[in-house]
Structure formats: structure tokens, C-alpha cells
Amino acid sequence: MGKTLFEKVWDAHVVKQLPDGQALLYIDLHLVHEVTSPQAFAGLRFAKRSVRQPSQTFATMDHNVPTVNPTDVRDAIAKKQIETLMENCREFNVSLAGLDSPFQGIVHVIGPELGLTLPGKTIVCGDSHTSTHGAFGALAFGIGTSEVEHVLATQCLWQNKPKTMRIRLNGSLQPGITAKDVILGLIAKYGVNFGTGYVVEYAGTLISQLSMEQRMTICNMSIEFGARAGMMAPDETTIAYVKGRQHAPYGEAWEAAVSEWKSLVSDADAQFDVDIEFDVESLEPQVTWGTNPGMGGSVNGVVPDPADAATETEARAIRQALEYMGLEPGTKISEIPIQHVFIGSCTNARIEDLRLAAAIVKGRKVAEGVHAMVVPGSKQVKQQAEEEGLHEVFLAAGFEWREPGCSMCLGMNPDIIPAGERSASTSNRNFEGRQGRGARTHLVSPAMAAAAAIAGHFVDVRTFQSEGVTA
Numbered sequence: 001m002g003k004t005l006f007e008k009v010w011d012a013h014v015v016k017q018l019p020d021g022q023a024l025l026y027i028d029l030h031l032v033h034e035v036t037s038p039q040a041f042a043g044l045r046f047a048k049r050s051v052r053q054p055s056q057t058f059a060t061m062d063h064n065v066p067t068v069n070p071t072d073v074r075d076a077i078a079k080k081q082i083e084t085l086m087e088n089c090r091e092f093n094v095s096l097a098g099l100d101s102p103f104q105g106i107v108h109v110i111g112p113e114l115g116l117t118l119p120g121k122t123i124v125c126g127d128s129h130t131s132t133h134g135a136f137g138a139l140a141f142g143i144g145t146s147e148v149e150h151v152l153a154t155q156c157l158w159q160n161k162p163k164t165m166r167i168r169l170n171g172s173l174q175p176g177i178t179a180k181d182v183i184l185g186l187i188a189k190y191g192v193n194f195g196t197g198y199v200v201e202y203a204g205t206l207i208s209q210l211s212m213e214q215r216m217t218i219c220n221m222s223i224e225f226g227a228r229a230g231m232m233a234p235d236e237t238t239i240a241y242v243k244g245r246q247h248a249p250y251g252e253a254w255e256a257a258v259s260e261w262k263s264l265v266s267d268a269d270a271q272f273d274v275d276i277e278f279d280v281e282s283l284e285p286q287v288t289w290g291t292n293p294g295m296g297g298s299v300n301g302v303v304p305d306p307a308d309a310a311t312e313t314e315a316r317a318i319r320q321a322l323e324y325m326g327l328e329p330g331t332k333i334s335e336i337p338i339q340h341v342f343i344g345s346c347t348n349a350r351i352e353d354l355r356l357a358a359a360i361v362k363g364r365k366v367a368e369g370v371h372a373m374v375v376p377g378s379k380q381v382k383q384q385a386e387e388e389g390l391h392e393v394f395l396a397a398g399f400e401w402r403e404p405g406c407s408m409c410l411g412m413n414p415d416i417i418p419a420g421e422r423s424a425s426t427s428n429r430n431f432e433g434r435q436g437r438g439a440r441t442h443l444v445s446p447a448m449a450a451a452a453a454i455a456g457h458f459v460d461v462r463t464f465q466s467e468g469v470t471a
């Protein structure tokens with residue numbers, strides 16, 4: 001029987017297999033950030049151990065970093081975490097893209113950008129959105145702090161072999177529809193738990209039509225339906241993206257790598273434990289109305305009525321979500337006013353995301369009473385955007401143009417939404433309190449966020465564009 005892409009990468013990294021099913025995996029790349037690494041390094045220091053493979057370990061700071069003036073860290077915990085990471089990287093000889101580096105940024109943005117993320121690698125990070133890197137055909141997943149310590153010390157990790165799921169994304173996207181709508185639509189249909197215990201391979205006719213940025217958006221949110229990892233087979237688009245990047249192989253090593261990457265596809269007779277098909281052809285722009293990424297639907301829909309729910313448990317969940325979100329059943333999604341727009345995060349703060357948003361914003365103004373900001377995913381994204389003049393488009397429209405970091409994606413830094421206020425956000429989680437205590441988050445694509453900023457409420461980006469609405 002043939003092997004799946006996942007099995008090929010997994011099998012190539014098993015150092016030791018135990019009879020109970022556990023395997024010791026070799027880890028090719030360990031990404032580190034300031035929040036989940038302090039105790040891990042402290043553990044190493046306590047045990048008088050060193051980092052096993054400093055050259056396969058790479059750190060940056062993102063979660064805590066203030067985005068107005070990154071070096072002005074006022075919060076005591078944030079300051080401590082940032083300083084501790086600097087100290088740890090110095091002491092343990094780990095490369096760090098710190099605040100003074102031109103490569104600093106959100107960990108899941110800089111890995112691919114620097115060519116650290118490569119097809120066929122095993123990649124871990126003390127962060128759930130490590131699934132992002134699977135877009136390259138890497139096996140990439142988040143780990144806890146004790147596992148971070150284990151990987152630092154040994155470059156290996158014990159894992160139970162996950163089951164496999166294939167999700168075939170079939171069709172082409174209509175103009176104005178993006179990868180964000182695909183992943184939100186998929187989770188809205190199947191719920192937030194259907195991937196639990198599985199490594200997902202995204203296949204189907206859509207994938208080859210997507211840029212790496214779009215592929216990363218989909219893989220990034222695999223964790224939001226519980227998947228251990230999301231993967232896509234590398235193809236010409238992947239290879240073209242990786243080529244010439246700082247840490248990518250070159251010369252003869254490049255040729256060898258490329259021919260190896262070409263074998264990273266699921267064999268025709270490979271078996272998946274679960275097979276799903278999702279047609280993207282008729283997908284509409286998605287907006288979440290609730291407090292998990294599965295509570296969403298088309299911008300042309302309405303807020304659901306708990307009375308229509310299939311089960312009492314579901315009705316209760318909807319009721320609770322609507323109460324937190326301050327929404328009434330039956331309200332048109334397009335009539336929900338917003339006060340904040342956040343274009344950023346490891347889901348949607350890459351150059352293409354900013355280009356898409358800027359194309360909507362160009363020549364228009366942010367609606368009165370709306371606070372809108374763009375937070376590029378990395379210093380390199382910021383620089384590229386500025387070279388293209390995107391920052392001027394945003395600034396002229398009334399957006400703020402910030403320094404890279406996780407920012408408003410989560411309330412761990414000064415970028416917080418006040419209680420009771422509502423945001424259109426390109427991030428990946430809309431949990432209660434995610435963007436600040438009492439803050440109400442609606443997840444959307446960058447194009448939809450940009451359109452909402454101009455209109456002051458949600459609006460179908462397709463009609464918005466064709467009508468040239470300036471609100």
C-alpha cells in the first residue's frame with residue numbers, strides 16, 4: 001500500500017519506535033518565541049544541559065512586542081519575557097531575530113520568509129499555529145513548554161502517531177473570495193472539533209491555484225478545528241517561493257533538495273482514515289458571528305436563532321455566544337456596525353494579504369468612528385509593503401500603520417479592544433476575551449476587513465468593489 005505525504009515525512013524522522021505506538025521523532029527545526037520558552041531554558045540551566053542543535057533552533061519575539069514603539073515595553077511580564085529570551089539566546093547560542101533585527105516578526109511569518117521552513121521538515125514551536133508551516137509539505141505542529149525543553153535538550157520528541165484525514169478542496173474561488181473564506185467556511189460547516197487526533201492533508205483542485213500566502217492561511221487555521229497539523233504537498237509554487245531565501249539550500253544541495261521534495265506527495269493508493277470533500281466554487285465571503293471560529297457563515301446571511309438549533313446543547317452555545325457578542329437573532333450580518341478593524345496576525349499579515357486589503361482601501365476613507373490598523377507580520381513584510389507604497393494607501397485612508405508583532409490578535413500587548421466594542425479582524429480566534437476583556441471579535445479575510453473599515457459595517461466585498469461604494 002502507498003504512503004500519504006504525512007507518512008512519508010513521519011517515517012523519515014522516526015529515531016525509535018516503541019511497541020506501544022509511541023515514536024521518537026527527529027525535529028529538523030525548532031522555532032522559539034518569548035512566551036513559551038522561559039521555563040524551558042530555565043529547565044536546561046537547572047539540569048546543566050545545553051541546546052542540542054543551536055543551528056536548528058531559531059528564536060524571535062512577537063506576542064508581547066508593542067507595535068507603536070517596540071522597544072518601549074512597559075508591561076513588567078512582557079519586559080521580563082523579552083529580556084529573558086535575549087539572555088537565553090545569548091547563553092545557549094541560539095539565533096534570535098530580536099527587536100533590532102530586520103528579520104523580526106511573528107514566528108510563523110518569519111520561518112517561511114527566511115527559508116527556514118522547507119518541504120519535508122519536521123517543525124515544532126511552543127505555539128499552536130505552528131500548523132502554518134505545513135503549507136510547504138512540512139510536518140509542523142505546536143508543542144507545550146515541557147516539550148520545548150525536551151526538544152531544546154535532545155532535538156527529538158516523543159509522539160503518538162496521529163490518524164490521517166484528507167480534505168479535498170475542489171473548484172475555483174470566485175473573485176473576492178480568499179483562502180480565509182475557505183478555511184472559515186470549512187470550519188463553519190464541520191465544526192471546531194472534527195480534526196481532533198488527525199493530521200490533515202489539504203488536496204483537491206484548488207490547492208495548485210493558491211499562492212503560498214493563501215496556502216499558509218488555510219494551514220494556519222487547521223488547529224482551529226482541532227487538527228494536529230495541516231499539510232499540503234509541495235509543488236512548483238512552493239519551490240519558486242523557497243528558492244533564493246536566506247536559509248534555503250543552494251547550488252547542488254538545492255537540486256538535490258528539489259528532487260527529494262518532488263517525492264513528497266501522497267501515493268495514488270495511499271489510504272486516509274477519513275476523506276472529506278469541500279466544494280469552494282459557490283463560497284461566499286465569510287464572517288463569524290460567535291465565539292469560536294466555527295460560528296460563522298456568509299456575509300449575506302443573518303445571525304442565527306438558537307430556537308432553530310438542532311439540539312439543546314447547540315441552542316445553549318448559540319445563546320451564550322450571542323449574549324457575549326451583543327447580537328440579536330435574525331440581524332443581517334451586513335448590518336452589524338464595527339468600531340475596530342485589525343489587519344494582521346500569522347493568519348493574514350503577509351505581503352499578499354496587505355496587497356489585497358490595500359486594493360480595496362485605495363482612494364477611500366475609513367468610516368467615521370472606526371479605528372483601523374494594519375500590523376505587518378514581519379519587518380520584511382513591512383519593508384516590502386513600504387517599497388510598494390501600500391503604507392501610503394492605508395495612511396491616506398486613515399489606517400494606522402504599525403510595527404510587526406502579534407498585536408491585536410491576542411490581548412498580550414498594548415493593542416487591546418475595549419469591552420463591548422466590536423472588531424473585524426483578520427486573525428484566527430474569536431474566543432471570549434481574545435482581543436481584550438469583553439471585546440467582540442468577528443473573523444474575516446483581509447479584503448472583508450478592509451471593506452468593513454470603509455463602510456463601518458460588514459459588507460460583501462464583491463458588491464462593494466463593483467459599486468465603488470465609498471460609504
Ligand SMILES: CC(C)[C@H](C(=O)O)[C@@H](O)C(=O)O
Nearest residue numbers: 035036063126127128129410
Ligand atoms: C501564546 C501562545 C502559547 C498561543 C498559542 O499557542 O497559540 C498564541 O500564539 C495564540 O495564538 O493563542
Ligand code: SF4
Nearest residue numbers: 129345346406409410
Ligand atoms: S499572531 Fe496570533 S495566532 Fe499567531 S502566534 Fe501570534 S498570537 Fe498566536
